[in-house]
Amino acid sequence: MRILESVLHGALVLQSTRFTDDRGFFTESYNHKKFSQLTGLKTHFVQDNHSRSKRHVLRGMHYQLRQPQAKLVQVCQGEVYDVIVDMRQSSPTFKQHFGLRLSADNGLALWVPEGFAHGFLVLSEQADLHYKVNNDYDPTSERCLHWADAEIGIAWPLSDQPPLLSPKDAQGLPFDQLELFP
């Protein structure tokens, strides 16, 4: 695994190392020692998440206020447009967002520190997201930034179809109504 670029304050785009042969490929999707040496981070992941979504699904933009989660996000099937928004008032990139295509083919991973809202739009027939988090799920402190918030202005690669949203995400709040991180 290597760092491709640093995006927003503290977030990283990583490239996994693939050992390809006639059968296909092998990759260490996560190696604690190599990740720590590469990033200098002392991260203890407590939960692995796996979500499967069909084309046009948009999940997000979510964050947990009281138990903020850092995430290491990868796609192991299909392709998504993955987006993070910096919700940390003290950050030099506060209110800025970054998006990229994560796919089973490109083998990219996104390191998302605590304090970011996270979401994605599915671009393939189906997409499986695998991501590690370093804090427990806390639905009582979960907040949802509306995916189309005009102040943030995410340029989603939408098709002619509107995104498929959960009722929760359809009721996401505007940025100026959300509690933020210090």
Ligand SMILES: Cc1cn([C@H]2C[C@H](O)[C@@H](COP(=O)(O)OP(=O)(O)O[C@H]3O[C@H](C)C(=O)[C@H](O)[C@H]3O)O2)c(=O)[nH]c1=O
């Ligand atoms: C996140 C989570 C959910 N759940 C249960 C709660 C619901 O019964 C069901 C679906 O939850 P939800 O609709 O919140 O799932 P997503 O819309 O994929 O939420 C995630 O979407 C964005 C992309 C994120 O980065 C977060 O990890 C997370 O908020 O799974 C759990 O049991 N544990 C969990 O950690």
